[in-house]
Amino acid sequence: MRQRSLIAITAALSAGALTLTACGSRDSDDKGSDSGGTTVTIGVDAPLTGDLSALGLGIKNSVDLAAKTANKEKFVEGVTFKIEALDDQAQPSSGQQNATKLVADKSVLGVVGPLNSSVAESMQKVFDDAKLVEVSPANTNPALTQGTDWQNSKKRVYNSYFRTATTDAVQGPFAAQYLFNDAKKKKVFVIDDKKTYGAGLAATFTEEFKKLGGAVAGTEHINPDSKDFSAIATKVKNSGADVVYYGGEYPQAGPLSKQIKAAGAKIPVVGGDGIYSADFIKLAGASAAGDLATSVARRSRNCPPPRSSWPTTRPRTTRRPTRPTAATPTTRPGRSSRP
Amino acid sequence: MNELPQQLVNGLLLGSMYGLVAIGYTMVYGIVQLINFAHGEIFMTGAFGALSVYLWVLPNGTTMWIALPLMLIGAMLVASLVAVGAERFAYRPLRGAPRLAPLITAIGLSLALQQAVWAWYPEATSARTFPQIEGGPFHIGDVTIQTGDVFLLAAAPISMGVLAYFVMKTRTGRGMQATAQDPDTAKLMGVNTDRIIVVAFALGAAFAAVGGVAYGLKYGQIDYRMGFILGLKAFTAAVLGGIGNIYGAMIGGVVLGIAETLATAYIADIPGMDQFGSQSWADVWAFVLLILVLLFRPQGLLGERVADRA
Numbered sequence: 001m002r003q004r005s006l007i008a009i010t011a012a013l014s015a016g017a018l019t020l021t022a023c024g025s026r027d028s029d030d031k032g033s034d035s036g037g038t039t040v041t042i043g044v045d046a047p048l049t050g051d052l053s054a055l056g057l058g059i060k061n062s063v064d065l066a067a068k069t070a071n072k073e074k075f076v077e078g079v080t081f082k083i084e085a086l087d088d089q090a091q092p093s094s095g096q097q098n099a100t101k102l103v104a105d106k107s108v109l110g111v112v113g114p115l116n117s118s119v120a121e122s123m124q125k126v127f128d129d130a131k132l133v134e135v136s137p138a139n140t141n142p143a144l145t146q147g148t149d150w151q152n153s154k155k156r157v158y159n160s161y162f163r164t165a166t167t168d169a170v171q172g173p174f175a176a177q178y179l180f181n182d183a184k185k186k187k188v189f190v191i192d193d194k195k196t197y198g199a200g201l202a203a204t205f206t207e208e209f210k211k212l213g214g215a216v217a218g219t220e221h222i223n224p225d226s227k228d229f230s231a232i233a234t235k236v237k238n239s240g241a242d243v244v245y246y247g248g249e250y251p252q253a254g255p256l257s258k259q260i261k262a263a264g265a266k267i268p269v270v271g272g273d274g275i276y277s278a279d280f281i282k283l284a285g286a287s288a289a290g291d292l293a294t295s296v297a298r299r300s301r302n303c304p305p306p307r308s309s310w311p312t313t314r315p316r317t318t319r320r321p322t323r324p325t326a327a328t329p330t331t332r333p334g335r336s337s338r339p
Numbered sequence: 340m341n342e343l344p345q346q347l348v349n350g351l352l353l354g355s356m357y358g359l360v361a362i363g364y365t366m367v368y369g370i371v372q373l374i375n376f377a378h379g380e381i382f383m384t385g386a387f388g389a390l391s392v393y394l395w396v397l398p399n400g401t402t403m404w405i406a407l408p409l410m411l412i413g414a415m416l417v418a419s420l421v422a423v424g425a426e427r428f429a430y431r432p433l434r435g436a437p438r439l440a441p442l443i444t445a446i447g448l449s450l451a452l453q454q455a456v457w458a459w460y461p462e463a464t465s466a467r468t469f470p471q472i473e474g475g476p477f478h479i480g481d482v483t484i485q486t487g488d489v490f491l492l493a494a495a496p497i498s499m500g501v502l503a504y505f506v507m508k509t510r511t512g513r514g515m516q517a518t519a520q521d522p523d524t525a526k527l528m529g530v531n532t533d534r535i536i537v538v539a540f541a542l543g544a545a546f547a548a549v550g551g552v553a554y555g556l557k558y559g560q561i562d563y564r565m566g567f568i569l570g571l572k573a574f575t576a577a578v579l580g581g582i583g584n585i586y587g588a589m590i591g592g593v594v595l596g597i598a599e600t601l602a603t604a605y606i607a608d609i610p611g612m613d614q615f616g617s618q619s620w621a622d623v624w625a626f627v628l629l630i631l632v633l634l635f636r637p638q639g640l641l642g643e644r645v646a647d648r649a
Contacts, residue, residue: 049457051562053464194619220603221617225568227558230349231603232618238342251466255558262476262485263345283466283560 039080042067043102045095045113045123048087051251054279055115059137060085063112084108088119095119099126110135117141118196120161128158135162140273140296141200142167165296168197171272172204175294179243179270180212189241191220191232191256193248201272202247209245217241222252229256233263243267249274254283261287268292344482346604347597352488352557354596355495359550360573361580361588362502363422363543369519369583370539372438373430376445378547379570380452381422385548386469386561387460388417393470403472407490407552410470414548421452422544423537431533449567456563466562469555487556494549499589502546506585511538519583572625579629581642590640599625 044063046056060083067081084105086098095114102108103126111127111134114120120139127134136144145163147155179185188209192202199221206216217239220232229252236244237260244260246253246269257269257280268290276293284291360382367375392413397406429448433441456463472486484492506512517525518535526532554569555561572595580591602624607616615623632640 049464051465219617221619223619223622226618227560227565228353229618230353231346231600231621234342234345234349235604255560258559262483264476264483279465282468285468285559 038078039082039107040109041105041107042081042083043105043108043111043113044083044085045088045098045102045111045119046085046115047090048085050089052090052115052249054250054277055138056087056090059113059115062137088114088116090116090119092116092119092122096122096126099123103127103130103132108132112137114139116195116197117144117200120144121196124158124161128160131160133160133162135164137164138273138296139163139197140165140168140171141196142169142204143196143200165273168201168204168272171294171296172201172206173208175245175270175272175292176205176208176212176214178292178294179245180209180214183243185214185243187215187217187239187241187243189218189220189236189239189244190216191222191236191244191246191248193224193252194221195224195248197272197274198246198248200247201274202245205245205247222248222256224248224252227255229259230263232256233259233265236260236267237263237265241265241267244269246271246275250277250280250283254280254285254288257284257288257291270294272296341481342604344480346600348482348484350597350600351593352491352596353600354576354593355491355589356550356553356557356592357569357573357576357596358589358592359495359498359553360547360569361577361592362498362546362585363540364574364577365580365582365585365588366515366539366543368577369585370515370522371430371434371536373441374445374574375425375430375540375543376442376570376574377425377429377448377452378422378543379566379568379573380449380456381418381425381544381566382547382551382554382570382573383456383561383563383566384421384452384551385414385418385544386551386555386565387456387463388548389414389552389555390467390469390561391417403470406470407472411549411552414552415545418544418548418551419541422540426537426540431536449570453563453567460563463563466560469559469561471559472556485557487553487559490556491553494553495589498546498549499586502542502585505542511535515539575625575629579632579639581639584639584641587639587641594628594640595625598628 042063044060046059047053048056048060063083063085067083070076070081084102086101088095088098095116099111099122102111111132113134113136114123115136115138117139120136120141121144123134124144142150144161145156145167147153147157149155150169179188190202190206192198206219210216218235218241220235222229222232233256244267246256248271253269253271253275260267260269269288270292272293273295276295280291280293281288360378363378363381364375367373367378389410392410393401393406396413397409425448429444430441433444472490474486476486477484477489506515514525514530514535515538517528517530518532522532525535551561554565573592576592576595577588578591579595580587580589599621602621603616603618605616606620606624607613609616636642
């Protein structure tokens with residue numbers, strides 16, 4: 001199926017993916033000023049191959065752009081930045097190996113990444129032991145900065161870990177509030193992929209949605225290795241839910257959305273920043289019109305200029321990954337401009 | 340419980356696809372006692388072959404009614420070529436070697452084929468969209484059947500019919516039966532066993548290619564890793580049905596598909612089992628079923644021989 005009409009939105013979205021990292025990578029430039037060396041390496045860890053490479057390459061390219069800009073504009077006199085990008089294939093084990101490798105490289109003064117919260121979990125300790133700063137532009141699992149018991153007592157475990165994205169403690173409830181209050185959805189079917197990010201996001205969403213008075217028509221956990229979600233799609237259809245919330249990433253969310261619609265449930269599939277990708281539209285096809293994603297980055301035009309204060313993080317407006325239909329989100333969607 | 344018919348159809352569709360791939364496992368095993376773990380990747384190359392025909396051979400905008408048969412032929416050609424190449428260069432040199440050598444080769448070949456498609460097929464680093472058949476879904480009572488699934492519903496029984504005719508009635512098919520029974524005696528009787536083995540690989544690949552096209556039509560996308568898990572499931576289906584038996588492969592596939600679907604749909608409704616009901620547990624239940632079947636029928640559902648003559 002050719003989807004020429006979606007190309008414009010696709011282009012806007014891929015530019016949007018850049019805004020995620022445009023803010024985060026700036027931090028790396030700051031650190032360079034402390035060292036008097038001539039060449040400073042900024043490590044990058046992201047899934048550069050595999051299903052999630054669309055997001056991973058966005059991270060890598062953004063860091064690359066930031067480094068080039070810093071060199072060209074001479075943000076730090078006498079310092080040249082170069083990047084060392086490693087591929088974690090979205091696997092925690094690969095991420096940990098990469099972390100060890102980056103720690104061993106003495107020219108690395110800071111690391112940008114990873115994309116996946118599950119990968120970050122495996123990297124944090126390695127970096128913290130080596131006192132090497134790590135800044136993720138995309139991790140949203142609250143436990144990464146607030147400890148596993150973050151609902152009751154927040155505790156920062158690893159001091160060398162930072163992130164520029166907000167947490168799912170904000171993102172999940174934000175989606176719940178939008179769906180319940182603005183979109184008037186009362187019955188949700190919650191699906192997740194059982195990974196750190198997806199399960200955590202689905203949990204924060206569910207809690208807030210129930211608190212608001214919404215009903216949960218059913219829950220389901222998918223197998224990320226499968227592409228056949230027809231059994232789940234049939235369950236969703238028969239559950240009478242008026243919206244589906246999915247905690248996970250676009251490689252599974254796209255086919256899932258497509259199969260739910262094909263089963264006859266014409267209800268929107270809503271997810272977090274993990275489905276906020278042009279590839280979601282490619283995979284889900286035209287029937288995905290009306291699906292929603294929340295994203296956790298700030299608008300790029302609001303990014304402070306380099307070397308200014310730490311960016312405050314808050315959820316970005318809910319915006320549709322596909323062409324807008326009836327209801328418009330409360331805030332204007334951010335138009336991405338190149339940083 | 341009104342969703343039961345729909346879930347059965349979901350399972351039947353999934354299982355038919357397992358069955359189409361399982362035929363290749365079972366035929367090759369029946370004749371050379373080799374578990375061809377690269378068969379899942381042959382299924383994948385078939386799907387990519389069909390996509391290539393659609394993208395580069397046919398003019399833009401060809402209607403699917405004309406495109407589909409040509410895509411099928413392309414898929415079968417590509418898959419058979421890859422399978423025959425694999426047989427010639429990877430397995431035949433190891434014909435007399437201990438059992439483990441070709442098995443490891445098969446695993447290596449499986450990874451190599453995945454990476455080759457990933458590296459050299461244009462834009463195959465992420466999933467590629469597969470052309471779809473136009474037209475809305477069909478409704479029969481409570482059951483909805485997608486347009487793409489109609490192909491699978493038709494292709495699976497037709498493929499089985501063709502295969503049964505080929506194996507039972509043709510000269511080459513009887514040669515295959517003879518080789519499966521006893522390769523040495525078959526050779527003495529004038530059967531060209533090398534040729535029979537090549538035919539078995541090619542035939543298995545052609546059915547896998549039909550499965551690959553069905554996968555593309557059903558899910559709308561194909562990627563370089565699509566054959567790995569599906570290959571494992573198809574192998575399981577072949578064992579479940581009785582490895583070496585071509586009807587068993589299809590029956591095993593359907594049983595496995597329905598078991599997985601029903602496990603996803605209903606286990607969670609059993610009181611106290613909601614933890615074990617989601618799709619991520621469906622595979623566990625499918626393998627529980629496999630173990631139970633093998634416990635009581637070690638030869639599989641339709642298998643004949645208990646003792647293997649290796």
